[in-house]
Amino acid sequence: MTDKYTQFVSRGIGKDVAKKLGLPQPVVLRRYQPGQPLVPGPILVQGSSDSADELAAALLSWDLDVRRHAVPREKLGAIILVLDELARPEDLEGPVLAAAASIRDLSPNARVVTVSRTAAGAPGPASAAARQGVDGLLRSLAKELRAGATANGIVLADGVTTTSPSALGALRFFLSARSAFVDGQFLTIASGEGKLPADPDKPLAGKVAVVTGAARGIGAAIARTLHRDGATLVVVDIPAAGDHLAAVANEVRGTALQLDITREDAGQRIIDHAVGRHGRLDIVVHNAGITRDKLLANMDPDRWNSVIAVNIAAQLRINEALLASEQFRNSPRIVSVASTSGIAGNRGQTNYAASKGGVMGMVRATAPLLAERHGSINAVAPGFIETEMTARIPFATREVARRLNSLQQGGRPEDVAEAIAFLAGDAAGGITGEVLRVCGQSLVGA
Amino acid sequence: MSFTGQSATGPEESSNAQAATHGRDSLRKAVVVGGNRIPFARTGGAYTKSSNQDMLTAALDGLIARFGLQDERIGEVAAGAVLKHSRDFNLTREAVLGSALSAETPAYDLQQACATGLETVLGLANKIKLGQIDSAIAGGVDSASDAPIAVSEGLREVLLDLNRVKTLPQRLQVLSRLRPKDLAPDAPNTGEPRTGLSMGEHQALTTAQWKITREAQDQLAYNSHRNLAAAYDAGFFDDLLTPYRGLTRDSNLRADTTLEKLATLKPVFGKNLGAEATMTAGNSTPLTDGASTVLLASEEWADAHELPKLATVIDGEAAAVDFVHGKDGLLMAPAFAVPRLLARNGLTLDDIDFFELHEAFAGTVLSTLAAWEDEEFGRTRLGLDGALGSIDRSKLNVNGSSLAAGHPFAATGGRIVASLAKMLHEKGRVDGRPARGLISICAAGGQGVVAILEAF
Numbered sequence: 001m002t003d004k005y006t007q008f009v010s011r012g013i014g015k016d017v018a019k020k021l022g023l024p025q026p027v028v029l030r031r032y033q034p035g036q037p038l039v040p041g042p043i044l045v046q047g048s049s050d051s052a053d054e055l056a057a058a059l060l061s062w063d064l065d066v067r068r069h070a071v072p073r074e075k076l077g078a079i080i081l082v083l084d085e086l087a088r089p090e091d092l093e094g095p096v097l098a099a100a101a102s103i104r105d106l107s108p109n110a111r112v113v114t115v116s117r118t119a120a121g122a123p124g125p126a127s128a129a130a131r132q133g134v135d136g137l138l139r140s141l142a143k144e145l146r147a148g149a150t151a152n153g154i155v156l157a158d159g160v161t162t163t164s165p166s167a168l169g170a171l172r173f174f175l176s177a178r179s180a181f182v183d184g185q186f187l188t189i190a191s192g193e194g195k196l197p198a199d200p201d202k203p204l205a206g207k208v209a210v211v212t213g214a215a216r217g218i219g220a221a222i223a224r225t226l227h228r229d230g231a232t233l234v235v236v237d238i239p240a241a242g243d244h245l246a247a248v249a250n251e252v253r254g255t256a257l258q259l260d261i262t263r264e265d266a267g268q269r270i271i272d273h274a275v276g277r278h279g280r281l282d283i284v285v286h287n288a289g290i291t292r293d294k295l296l297a298n299m300d301p302d303r304w305n306s307v308i309a310v311n312i313a314a315q316l317r318i319n320e321a322l323l324a325s326e327q328f329r330n331s332p333r334i335v336s337v338a339s340t341s342g343i344a345g346n347r348g349q350t351n352y353a354a355s356k357g358g359v360m361g362m363v364r365a366t367a368p369l370l371a372e373r374h375g376s377i378n379a380v381a382p383g384f385i386e387t388e389m390t391a392r393i394p395f396a397t398r399e400v401a402r403r404l405n406s407l408q409q410g411g412r413p414e415d416v417a418e419a420i421a422f423l424a425g426d427a428a429g430g431i432t433g434e435v436l437r438v439c440g441q442s443l444v445g446a
Numbered sequence: 447m448s449f450t451g452q453s454a455t456g457p458e459e460s461s462n463a464q465a466a467t468h469g470r471d472s473l474r475k476a477v478v479v480g481g482n483r484i485p486f487a488r489t490g491g492a493y494t495k496s497s498n499q500d501m502l503t504a505a506l507d508g509l510i511a512r513f514g515l516q517d518e519r520i521g522e523v524a525a526g527a528v529l530k531h532s533r534d535f536n537l538t539r540e541a542v543l544g545s546a547l548s549a550e551t552p553a554y555d556l557q558q559a560c561a562t563g564l565e566t567v568l569g570l571a572n573k574i575k576l577g578q579i580d581s582a583i584a585g586g587v588d589s590a591s592d593a594p595i596a597v598s599e600g601l602r603e604v605l606l607d608l609n610r611v612k613t614l615p616q617r618l619q620v621l622s623r624l625r626p627k628d629l630a631p632d633a634p635n636t637g638e639p640r641t642g643l644s645m646g647e648h649q650a651l652t653t654a655q656w657k658i659t660r661e662a663q664d665q666l667a668y669n670s671h672r673n674l675a676a677a678y679d680a681g682f683f684d685d686l687l688t689p690y691r692g693l694t695r696d697s698n699l700r701a702d703t704t705l706e707k708l709a710t711l712k713p714v715f716g717k718n719l720g721a722e723a724t725m726t727a728g729n730s731t732p733l734t735d736g737a738s739t740v741l742l743a744s745e746e747w748a749d750a751h752e753l754p755k756l757a758t759v760i761d762g763e764a765a766a767v768d769f770v771h772g773k774d775g776l777l778m779a780p781a782f783a784v785p786r787l788l789a790r791n792g793l794t795l796d797d798i799d800f801f802e803l804h805e806a807f808a809g810t811v812l813s814t815l816a817a818w819e820d821e822e823f824g825r826t827r828l829g830l831d832g833a834l835g836s837i838d839r840s841k842l843n844v845n846g847s848s849l850a851a852g853h854p855f856a857a858t859g860g861r862i863v864a865s866l867a868k869m870l871h872e873k874g875r876v877d878g879r880p881a882r883g884l885i886s887i888c889a890a891g892g893q894g895v896v897a898i899l900e901a902f
Contacts, residue, residue: 239681242688243504246511250546256511258684277514277752 003386003402006409026408027148030109032177032418034201034228039077039175041107042067046099047082047115051162055082055115055171058163062172070102078111078175079103084162086116086130096137103144112151113174114138115167118188121158135186142184142441143406150174150183150407150441157190160430165194169427172200178418181383181411184441187431193374194429203425205230208278210270212261213288215241217387218337220248221413222285225421227252231283234274236261261288261314267321275327283424284322286315286336286359291389293348304351311355316362319377323369332370333424334377336363337416340439343381356381360435367433376432378423383439386410405440476571477755477902479748481864482509483738484690485697486852489590492693493735498527498534501690502541502587505737505857508688509583513741513753516546521579523553524566525739527587528855528890530557531594538585559889560806561764562586563738563859568897570742571759580747584863586856587737600628638890640770645777645890646807650716650725652775653809656816660724663808664708667729667849670805674846675701682845686864698732698852715807729808734852738860740867755902757867757883762897763787769892777810779894780886781817785828787884787896795835798898799876800869800883802862805848810888845869859887863899870901 006026008014042065045056059066122128142151152174170187197203209226213219214235233254237245242258249256274281289311292303322328342356363379384401402410419438487493525538539553558565563586570582607620713723765783767774803811817823818834866883873881881901888894
């Protein structure tokens with residue numbers, strides 16, 4: 001699925017030509033394979049706080065090659081910048097400039113991860129400034145990194161330690177190739193909820209997961225990824241897509257449920273099927289979505305209403321059934337697919353962007369409702385993803401759209417699926433009400 | 447008209463039947479877990495390029511996906527086709543090997559004309575009841591589009607002889623026997639070998655014999671389309687059907703048809719009978735392509751796999767009539783099979799909540815109903831005191847039948863069993879007993895197979 005341009009400029013003469021002409025030089029990103037090394041080299045943990053030491057110790061317990069001080073000219077797989085004790089903006093200088101000396105030593109597809117605290121919880125203006133400063137720093141650094149390297153940040157709420165389950169879970173996700181197309185993003189760890197999986201290659205073992213819109217594209221990739229991570233799958237799509245759905249179900253050794261999610265009883269049917277056939281329900285991924293693009297001036301009720309009905313109203317109704325169910329109480333996870341269109345807007349997509357903006361609002365407001373059952377709900381907002389849908393965009397428009405991000409390429413359905421699989425796992429229990437963008441740090445809507 | 451011949455149920459047969467009933471009580475149940483079919487397509491339509499094996503495999507894979515049977519070793523799979531290529535000698539096993547089932551699942555082909563699908567259900571259900579297998583998939587498929595075309599008898603004999611002789615002169619001599627007419631292919635037809643009449647012409651005789659009106663036939667066809675369309679709209683087929691090759695509904699379905707439109711169609715069968723011809727393309731089933739499957743299991747197997755139990759396969763009966771000498775109509779065997787089946791199970795037509803009478807032609811259903819309502823037929827042919835009885839028409843083919851859905855011969859039985867099982871499950875109990883359904887399917891060669899299912 002790597003686009004032809006990326007293949008061309010990744011090696012040989014194409015690489016030289018692109019370099020001489022100053023053309024974009026996207027690289028083929030390192031993607032997750034079970035059993036592969038977490039990062040492509042040693043990890044440098046920068047920061048002098050006790051929690052930096054604790055973090056380094058945790059990484060050592062994962063059998064990783066960890067450095068507390070840079071070794072000159074040694075290629076690095078990742079730099080972790082622990083900034084959890086900033087009191088004023090001037091405190092940034094020490095760790096940041098120390099890390100700066102190692103930026104050139106990053107391997108292709110390396111990772112930079114900052115660990116800081118929420119500005120909202122800062123005790124005073126100076127510490128708030130310092131904490132908020134990390135935001136601009138990280139996003140700018142992400143734009144400076146080359147060759148598939150990314151920079152993302154973990155933001156701890158007050159009282160949450162650097163080694164809380166979800167902090168370590170998010171760190172592992174950002175370090176790994178699972179986050180290949182996530183760049184310039186932050187995940188806030190709201191609490192010490194969650195637990196790390198016994199087997200990091202099978203984080204969803206024993207879970208039963210429902211994926212809507214699973215017949216093709218991103219939905220099918222989500223089903224495959226959750227299956228790879230150990231989950232038992234119920235794949236859902238409209239009856240008219242049943243043949244593709246059956247093929248996905250048979251591939252992931254799950255069951256197919258042909259169901260129009262806009263039906264009044266869709267939530268109950270999903271619960272009944274999952275519990276009836278597989279004994280439980282742990283994860284619901286709201287992926288089903290449609291586009292009916294039209295400039296607002298030309299919008300008709302059919303186009304508007306169908307998009308709202310499928311993309312957000314159905315999710316709300318299914319969530320009501322889930323929240324009312326005794327079968328969805330054991331640390332459940334809901335992950336919704338939003339879109340960068342819902343953040344930045346997109347010409348011709350007022351209906352779609354309204355629905356996807358709605359998803360993000362819904363996720364934030366639903367998070368507290370799931371808290372007492374140790375549940376979480378989050379959204380993933382994909383940017384330009386190479387799918388059958390985007391393949392139909394005219395060539396020039398598509399070519400521009402896929403280069404307009406820090407990684408200078410479109411993402412793959414699997415990239416979205418990886419982020420969803422992470423948020424669907426036990427390790428993400430402390431992350432809720434969040435929107436994680438999978439967009440390669442798209443220049444629009446940042 | 448006059449009826450002669452032996453009664454359907456003599457005194458001796460009744461006592462044997464009672465013994466059989468008692469024997470059945472000690473058997474375990476065979477339950478219908480569910481089914482899957484592909485939409486049926488009019489011949490020359492969406493499935494023109496699909497073989498029987500393609501379609502049966504697709505129907506199987508949809509069933510496997512619905513019930514999570516990937517890599518499962520099913521006790522046995524039985525299916526069949528009426529129109530078969532010689533290469534399809536192991537059609538069902540080949541479909542199993544191409545599906546997501548375990549490759550260690552045994553399979554066999556069965557062929558009983560249009561009753562093929564229902565007979566696979568009954569045969570496999572019996573094996574489950576006997577404890578020989580715990581799970582089974584019954585099915586059927588047919589393609590009139592991808593029909594086998596044979597070489598002529600003349601060419602076939604020459605080719606076989608050519609293979610037997612050794613020398614060039616001998617070969618040339620064999621080849622010299624070829625005549626231009628031998629090169630014409632031999633296409634299959636639905637004509638009865640012993641009468642040369644097509645099924646439609648046979649039914650036209652029966653339709654006229656029982657004085658079935660054009661209006662009654664058109665009304666039955668209209669009801670079939672209306673009921674099937676309503677069932678689709680209600681989502682009834684959401685868990686019974688998996689789309690195939692772009693088709694999401696049966697392509698023969700005309701949701702917007704009207705009695706007026708049906709009345710404008712010209713008769714196609716029985717035009718030389720003297721009586722008014724009443725059978726049109728609207729009240730006869732078209733040639734159709736499609737496939738269906740049904741998952742059967744013992745209660746224990748269904749429970750162990752956390753699968754639903756929709757209905758129980760209670761009993762089945764086959765019958766055949768002597769249509770060659772004109773004693774009965776070609777498609778009238780179910781008129782005899784049903785009374786025998788009801789008697790053996792101590793039931794009457796009033797004990798049935800759903801009648802699934804396969805609509806080969808509207809005239810077939812209506813002739814059968816007329817025979818059951820006929821005093822003389824009841825007395826002389828069924829050995830009863832009078833007419834078998836009439837049925838509540840509101841219980842007949844309530845979600846449509848073959849006139850609307852189409853009729854890929856061997857696939858019709860599976861379509862009906864899966865749909866009826868779901869209807870019975872939804873109905874639950876009637877007057878304190880499980881809801882009960884009757885299936886009747888007529889078949890070429892003057893045969894018929896009928897069955898009773900009950901809500902689990």
